[in-house]
Structures are given as C-alpha cells and as structure tokens.
Amino acid sequence: MARASRTLAQRANAPTLLSGITVIVSGALLLAGSGAGARAQGETGPAPAPPGAIALDVIEVTARRSEEPLTNVPxxxxxxxxxxxxxxxPTNAAVDISRNVPNYxxxxxxxxxxxxxxxxxxxxxxxxQNPFDSTIGYALGGSPISMYAGSQQLLDVAxxxxxxxxxxxxxxxxxxxxTVNIVPAEADGVRDIRVRGEVGSNGNYLTDLIVGGTIVPGVVNGRAAVRFVGNHGDVTNLIGGQALPSNEIGAARGALRFFLGERTTVTxxxxxxxxxxDTFNYILRDGPGYPATALDAPLGFKRNLALGNIEVKHxxxxxxxxxxxxVQNxxxxxxxxxxxxxxxxxxIGLPFGAFSSPTCSDCTRYSFDERVYSGEIRASSKPNAPLRWIAGLSMYSSRFDQGGVNRSSFGPTQNGLYDAKLKLDSYSAFAEAGIPxxxxxxxxxxxxLGYDTISRAGSYLSNGAAGxxxxFNEFGKVSDPFVAGGATLSYKPNEGSLLYGSVKRGYSSAGFPYFNIYSVFGQPAPSYPASYAWTYELGGRxxxxxxxxxxxxxxxxxxxSDGHVNSFDLLANTFVIAALDYRTYGFELSTRAKIADGWSAYGKLGYVHATFANVPVADTTGARNGARLPGVPTWSGVVGLENRLALEPYGLKGNLVSSAELQFVGGPRTADIANTFDLRPYRIVNARFGWEGESFKVYGFARNLFDASIELAGTAxxxxxxxxTPGLGRVIGIGAEMSF
Known part of the structure; x- marks a missing residue:
C-alpha cells in the first residue's frame, strides 16, 4: 500500500489532481442534491425518513461561533x-486524534x-518559535488558548x-x-453521573468521574469531571532500565451556568x-535494542495547566x-x-557508556511560565434570521518567561544561563455576514483587522565555556498591523446539501524565538516576519x-509567503530561523453510512502535496525549490466499522457493542527541511468489544493491535x-463504566 501510494503521489500533478477531484466532488454532490430526495429550500430540518428507515444522526458544530447543523457550514x-x-x-489523545482527521x-x-x-x-x-507562534490556532469552546495548552487532556469533551x-x-x-477547537460538554442541566475505569498492559490505567445536572432549577446548572491516568511506553532506557515514556496525569474540568432571567446566562x-x-526526544533509528535510548536521565517534564473562562450572553x-x-496560567x-x-x-565511534555521567554533565534544565488574558465582545444575529451576521472586538495578551541552565561538551552554544521574557499584545475587530x-x-x-506587538528581553550569563x-543583554520589538479574511459563495440544492467555494487570506504574526542560540556570541535574537497565506477552496457535503x-x-x-521555519544543525548545536515560501494543494473526502440496523461504517481520506517555493540558491536551511515540507504526510486516512447488537431477541439483556478502525499514513513524509530521509508509512488497528446495559458497561480494548512501528518525527x-520519535506500541486492556 505504501509503495502504491508513493507512486501515485509522485505521478500526480496539481492541475490534473485538482480538476479531477473538483469534478468528482461537485458532480457527485450536485447529482445527490438534485435527486429524488431533494426538498424545497424553504423547508426546515432534515427530510422525514420513510417508516422503518435508518438515518444518520444530525451533527451540529460551532465552526462559525454558534451551534448549527454541519450541512449549513461552508x-x-x-x-x-x-x-x-x-x-x-488517553495520555496522548490530543496528538493521536490527528490520525482521525485527514490532512491534520x-x-x-x-x-x-x-x-x-x-x-x-x-x-x-x-x-x-514560542507559545504564540502557532500558525494554526487552538481554541477551547471557541475562546483562543496558547499553543502550549493545545495538548491538554480530552476529558469530558463533546x-x-x-x-x-x-x-x-x-x-x-x-x-x-x-483552528483546532476543543468543545467541552456543556452544563446543560441534563442528569449525567458516571464513573469509568480502565487497566491495560504497559501499566495503563484510567479513572474518570463525571457529574452533571441541574443544581437549582431555573437558576444554575453544573457539570464537573475528574481524571487520573497514566501509562508506560515500550522504549527502554539502557542506562537505568526505565520504560519510556512514563506518564502520571491528573485533570479536572468543570462549569456552572447561571440563568439571570429568561434572556441572560452566565457560564x-x-x-x-x-x-x-519521563520521556525522550529522539532515539537512534534501528539502533541496538530498538526502540531504545541511552540517557543519563530521561527527559523529565512537569506541567501545571490552569484555564478559566467567563461567558455572559444576553x-x-x-x-x-x-x-x-x-485567563490561562x-x-x-x-x-x-x-x-x-x-x-x-x-x-563519534565510542561505546555508548562513554557518554554517560553520574552527574548528568551534559544536561539542560528549563522552566516555562506563561500568563494569558483574553477577552471578546461580539454581537450576532438570531439563529434563524434571514441575514446571518457576527461582529466584535477582541484582545489577547500573553506574558511568557523562559529560563534555563545549559551545559554541553559539544560546542559553546548550549552552555550558560539563559533568560527571556516575551510579551504579546494583540487587538482586533472582526465581522462576517451571510448575504442571501x-x-x-x-x-x-x-x-x-488587527494590530500585534511582540517584544523580547533576553539575558545570558556564561558558565565559562570556551567561545x-x-x-549579554538584549531587547527587541516588532509591531505588526494585519488584515485577514475573505469571501465564500455557497449554494444549497436542498436542505441536506451544500456546495461552496472560498478565497481567504490567512495570517500569522511576526515575532521572536524564545531561545536565542546566538546570545553566547553576544548577538541579539533575530526576529521573523509575519506570514500570510492565500487559500482557494471548493467543497461540499x-x-x-x-x-x-x-x-x-x-x-x-x-x-x-514567509512561512516560519527552524533549521537545526544538531552537531553544532545551532539553528537558524528563516521565512520561506511554500505551496500546498490536495483534497479531503469523508463518508459515514448506516449500513443496516445496528451497523455503521465510516471512511476518511486526505492527500497533501506540500513543497517549498522561491527558495534562494544554497539557502542555509537546506531547503530548496520543490523540496517537500517536513512532517506532512502525503496520504492519511481512516476506515472503521461499528456494530450494536441487541440481545433482547435472544432472551438476554443489553447490547453487544463492537468497533474497529484502521488508521494509515502513507506516501512520502520527509523528516526534515533538507529532505534528508523519509519517515516510514504505517498502519494502526484499534478495536473495542463489550456489553452495555442500562446503567453498566464492560469492554475490552486494543490500541495498535498489531504493534505497528510508528515514526512520528525524525531528524538527521x-x-x-x-x-x-517512535509512537506508542500495542496496549490491550479492559474497562468498565457505571451510570447512576
């Protein structure tokens, strides 16, 4: 499969691929939308299904900052x-779910x-580069959050x-x-009390407690969830014998919704x-005992993440x-x-023990602290208004401190005491209208329309290393007015179908890296410019x-234009920051089907061709015109099958519930900017099987059932x-959940 995907990706060209997929998607959707099941535009809601028919559930999303059916969203x-x-x-779901979203x-x-x-x-x-150089945005319930908060536990998430x-x-x-928008379950007043537990191989465990419902009728609803989760990986540290990564995570999420009269809510x-x-960055590919590492001390990581939000709606x-x-801390x-x-x-050619030190002589210790304040006020049309519109003002302010002590035997750039303070202040106004x-x-x-100001104050104190x-002390500041936006033209053949085309201009701000590798030489950190992207899209559902x-x-x-890129020289312990142009094109396709009573299937497929453009000759990053962007899969997707079998016809209680899915990444996926080598394609099978009653369920699960070798990232x-960087290996376990 990987070889076939590689061949197809190499032979495809942009005009042929885009025109062909456009014809297929547009033609299929137009034919489907104009078929016998089409309804008049003035009718609302999905068409009533014939008696005994099996229909998919209606999915609602908040992609335009208010809840609406997915079929209305262009x-x-x-x-x-x-x-x-x-x-x-669970310890890595925020990363692993990307395999369920083609082209993410x-x-x-x-x-x-x-x-x-x-x-x-x-x-x-x-x-x-820093916590506010995300290029793609992260949001929690529609409110912007730091990139450093994007990998949070997906606890009690809708x-x-x-x-x-x-x-x-x-x-x-x-x-x-x-944007990746994490949408928590709402404090909607519906009674929901559950406790769940899991145990599995490699020390996997999970405990969830969720409580939700009405606290005072007509006055306040509440919802709260608590989680304790942990696991061990299957990478062995040959110095110490630890199984890495090793995780212990506790998390809690909660919400209160107050009703101040019939028209005002405060959440x-x-x-x-x-x-x-305890984890690692990179390990030697196919080295002795693979997957294995030889570290004096594992990469020790500690994070306390606290997010709070108040929403008032009238x-x-x-x-x-x-x-x-x-507020984020x-x-x-x-x-x-x-x-x-x-x-x-x-x-170097020496035994690996020659690089071991009981005092961890080549170790680094860093601290990262960020405090964020954000606010927004927006007015929007009523849900069923003939003219849909939204307009508002927003601000986002971040204060980020980074300090660290470095010591290295390989060159001067990783030696000394570093400190940096970055500030971001962003103010903007926005508006969008759907004009029939x-x-x-x-x-x-x-x-x-917005204005960003980013500053950096840094200091360095040598530990006496040669060179x-x-x-050294430094200060830098950049200010950046920006305009982003675009237009979308959409067409609804009937209430359940949508075709659209859009042209949009995207923006990511200028700024500074948090770490200045050049401060050891008395040189200030270079800034990088703002990046802009023009995006052209045709789609439908x-x-x-x-x-x-x-x-x-x-x-x-x-x-x-001016995409933000870091290029590393790992032997010299240096990196350069560059702004490089690149182009990407491709497609996404997805389907979900109710096959029969109790049976459903789904499939998702994505293709991306992503290459650098307008790169200067002999660019220091190693990039060149036509070279592929690092870490971007050419092909990605998932296929799955789900079944719910009622046992009542057989004189038994409850339902047997099972599901299985195949996730795949294929085609060229280069590890670094210079396209030194490709990461290997992989296929993962996940499965669950269990019994569910009215208030109790028990199940078995398998993640990466066939223990596929996964390469998530790489460097030369x-x-x-x-x-x-390898992914997690096979985990097999059991779980149970009780509702009250």
Whole structure:
C-alpha cells in the first residue's frame, strides 16, 4: 500500500489532481442534491425518513461561533467525536486524534509542550518559535488558548472540530492554516453521573468521574469531571532500565451556568491539568535494542495547566450579545540529557557508556511560565434570521518567561544561563455576514483587522565555556498591523446539501524565538516576519439514500509567503530561523453510512502535496525549490466499522457493542527541511468489544493491535546517523463504566 501510494503521489500533478477531484466532488454532490430526495429550500430540518428507515444522526458544530447543523457550514470540518477519542491513548489523545482527521498532522517529539500541528501542510514547521507562534490556532469552546495548552487532556469533551483553511476572522490572529477547537460538554442541566475505569498492559490505567445536572432549577446548572491516568511506553532506557515514556496525569474540568432571567446566562468554566512525565526526544533509528535510548536521565517534564473562562450572553429581540473573558496560567519545567549515548556513539565511534555521567554533565534544565488574558465582545444575529451576521472586538495578551541552565561538551552554544521574557499584545475587530443572493445562493464576506506587538528581553550569563561571551543583554520589538479574511459563495440544492467555494487570506504574526542560540556570541535574537497565506477552496457535503449516507469533500490550494521555519544543525548545536515560501494543494473526502440496523461504517481520506517555493540558491536551511515540507504526510486516512447488537431477541439483556478502525499514513513524509530521509508509512488497528446495559458497561480494548512501528518525527544528526520519535506500541486492556 505504501509503495502504491508513493507512486501515485509522485505521478500526480496539481492541475490534473485538482480538476479531477473538483469534478468528482461537485458532480457527485450536485447529482445527490438534485435527486429524488431533494426538498424545497424553504423547508426546515432534515427530510422525514420513510417508516422503518435508518438515518444518520444530525451533527451540529460551532465552526462559525454558534451551534448549527454541519450541512449549513461552508467550511471543511474534520470532526472527532467521543467514541473516536475513546479509541486513542488517553495520555496522548490530543496528538493521536490527528490520525482521525485527514490532512491534520501533529509532529510529536516526545514533549507535549512542543507537540505542534499542521493543517493541509500549513503549520509551525520543524519547531514552534514560542507559545504564540502557532500558525494554526487552538481554541477551547471557541475562546483562543496558547499553543502550549493545545495538548491538554480530552476529558469530558463533546467533540473536537478541526477547521481547515484560514479561520482568522472568527477565531483570532493565529489561525493561518486552520483552528483546532476543543468543545467541552456543556452544563446543560441534563442528569449525567458516571464513573469509568480502565487497566491495560504497559501499566495503563484510567479513572474518570463525571457529574452533571441541574443544581437549582431555573437558576444554575453544573457539570464537573475528574481524571487520573497514566501509562508506560515500550522504549527502554539502557542506562537505568526505565520504560519510556512514563506518564502520571491528573485533570479536572468543570462549569456552572447561571440563568439571570429568561434572556441572560452566565457560564463560568475551568480546566486544570497536572502532568508528570519521563520521556525522550529522539532515539537512534534501528539502533541496538530498538526502540531504545541511552540517557543519563530521561527527559523529565512537569506541567501545571490552569484555564478559566467567563461567558455572559444576553438575548435581545433582534440580536444576541456575548462577552467572554479568559485567563490561562501555564507553568512547566523540563530536564533533558543532550547526549543520547546510542546516537553519539554512532557519531563519534565510542561505546555508548562513554557518554554517560553520574552527574548528568551534559544536561539542560528549563522552566516555562506563561500568563494569558483574553477577552471578546461580539454581537450576532438570531439563529434563524434571514441575514446571518457576527461582529466584535477582541484582545489577547500573553506574558511568557523562559529560563534555563545549559551545559554541553559539544560546542559553546548550549552552555550558560539563559533568560527571556516575551510579551504579546494583540487587538482586533472582526465581522462576517451571510448575504442571501436568492433562496439558494449565499455570499459570505468576512474580515479581521488587527494590530500585534511582540517584544523580547533576553539575558545570558556564561558558565565559562570556551567561545562564549561573559554576559549579554538584549531587547527587541516588532509591531505588526494585519488584515485577514475573505469571501465564500455557497449554494444549497436542498436542505441536506451544500456546495461552496472560498478565497481567504490567512495570517500569522511576526515575532521572536524564545531561545536565542546566538546570545553566547553576544548577538541579539533575530526576529521573523509575519506570514500570510492565500487559500482557494471548493467543497461540499450532502446526505443520500434517505439520509443513510453522508458525503463530504473539498479541494484546496494554499500559497504561503514567509512561512516560519527552524533549521537545526544538531552537531553544532545551532539553528537558524528563516521565512520561506511554500505551496500546498490536495483534497479531503469523508463518508459515514448506516449500513443496516445496528451497523455503521465510516471512511476518511486526505492527500497533501506540500513543497517549498522561491527558495534562494544554497539557502542555509537546506531547503530548496520543490523540496517537500517536513512532517506532512502525503496520504492519511481512516476506515472503521461499528456494530450494536441487541440481545433482547435472544432472551438476554443489553447490547453487544463492537468497533474497529484502521488508521494509515502513507506516501512520502520527509523528516526534515533538507529532505534528508523519509519517515516510514504505517498502519494502526484499534478495536473495542463489550456489553452495555442500562446503567453498566464492560469492554475490552486494543490500541495498535498489531504493534505497528510508528515514526512520528525524525531528524538527521548526520547523513548516516538518523533519529526518530517512535509512537506508542500495542496496549490491550479492559474497562468498565457505571451510570447512576
């Protein structure tokens, strides 16, 4: 499969692929929408199914900041629902769910603080510059959050919406490639009391407690959830014998919704996570005892993540007014050994024990602290108004402190005491309107106007290493007005179908890296410019066969200017920051079907061709024209099958519930900017089987059932010494859940 995918990817060209997929998607959706099941545009709700028919559930999303059926949204939306989240490792679900969303890829280098994503190839390439250089945005219930909070526990989450394409207009400044919106379960007053537990191989365990309902009728609803989860991986540290990664995580989420009269609600919500992990960055590819590492001390990671938000909403006769205020407090500490013995033994030619030190002489210790304040006030049309519109003002302010002590035997750049303070202040105004041109056509223009200011104050104190200055202080500042937005033209053949085309301009701000590798030489940290992207998209969705089958697809082309790139020289312990142009094009297709009573299936497929453009000759990053972007899979997708078998006809109680899915990543996926080597394709099978009664369920589960070898990221220490970050191996376990 991987070889066939590679051949197809190499032979495909942009005009043929885009025109062919456009014809297929548009033709199929138009034919489906104009078929016998079509309804008049004026009718509301899905068509009534014939007696005995089996129909898909109606899915509602908040891709346009208010809840509405997915069939009304002219945006490519990748959805991850609770049943799909439950198939992934709870300690790493925020990263692993990317395999359920074609053309959303997450590069995981072992440290959840630095797990970074790309949507359709647009993202933070190689390494995030700082917590507000995300290029793709992260949101919690629609409110923007730091990139360092994007990898939070998906506890008591209703769904995750991956909105492909620029979302700057409605989701803020840092959404050039798209937005990942985590939508928690609401305090809706519905009684929901559950406790769940799991145990599995490799020390996996999980305990969830969820309580929700009405506290005082008509006055306040509440919802709260608590989780304790942990696991061990299957990477062996040859010095010490630990099984890595090793995680212990506690998390809590809660919300209170107050009703101040019939028209005003106040919702107070919060999330807290305490993460303690021992892990690694890269290990020697196919080295002795693979997967194995040789570290004096594992990469020790600690993070306390606290998020709070207040939303006040008042319903006027002709519009709704909503105000939000959010606070984020992120505190993290990291310890790492800079010289993995297995990697450096291959580089230097000495036994791996020669790079071991009981005092961890080449270790690094860092601290990261970020405090964020955000606010927004917006007015929006009533849900069923003939003219849909939204307008508002927003601010986002971040204060980030990073300090660390470095010591390295390999060059001067990783020696000394470093400190940096970064500040971001962003203010903007936004507006979007859906203007009906007739009963079927709607034009939706939108714009965000803003102004960003980013400053960096840094200091350095040498530890006496040769080649370093005794001390150095610096200050830099950039200010950046910006305009982002675009227009979408949509067409509804009937109530259950939608076709759309859009042109959008995405934006990601200028700024500074948090770490200045050049301060050891007395040189200030270089800034990087703002990045802009023009995105062109055609897409649509429909349901057919009496609403038993849904079809969803889109084709796209992205033209990115000054994309933010880090290029590493791992032997010299240096990196350079560059702004490089690149182009990406491709498609997404997805379907879900009710096959028969109790049976459903789904499939999702994505293709991305992503290459650099306009690269100067002999560029220091190693990039070149036509070279592929790092970490971006060419092909990605998932196919799954679900079954619910009622036992009552057999004289038994309850239901047998089973599900299985195959996730795959194929085609060329280069590890680094210079395209030194490709990461291997992989296929993962996840499965669950269990029994469910009215208030109790028990199940068995398997993650990565066939123990596939997964390469999540990679880097080249030399052309011959390659290192990768492996994913989790097979886990088999059992679980139970009780409702009250």
């Amino acid at each position: 945006v490519s939306v990748g959805l991850v629902l609770p049943r799909e989240i439950a198939m992934e490792a 890829s997450v590069t995981d280098v072992g440290n959840p603080l630095f797990a970074f994503g790309a949507i359709r190839g647009i993202g933070t390439l190689s390494f995030p 769904r995750v919406e991956v909105l492909r394409g620029p979302q700057n207009v409605l989701f803020g400044r840092s959404s050039e490639g798209g 107070v919500s919060g999330f807290y996570e305490r993460n303690r992990s 319903e006027f006769d002709s519009f709704d007014l909503t105000g939000t205020f959010g 992120i505190q993290a500490k990291m310890r790492s050994d800079n010289t993995d013995g297995l990697i450096y033994s291959q580089l 041109l007739d009963e079927r056509w709607t034009l939706t223009p939108g714009v965000r 370093t200055v005794p001390s 429909t349901t057919v066969l009496d609403d038993r089958v849904s079809l969803d697809g889109a084709v796209f082309y992205n033209d990115v 220490f030399s052309p011959q010494v390659l290192a990768v």
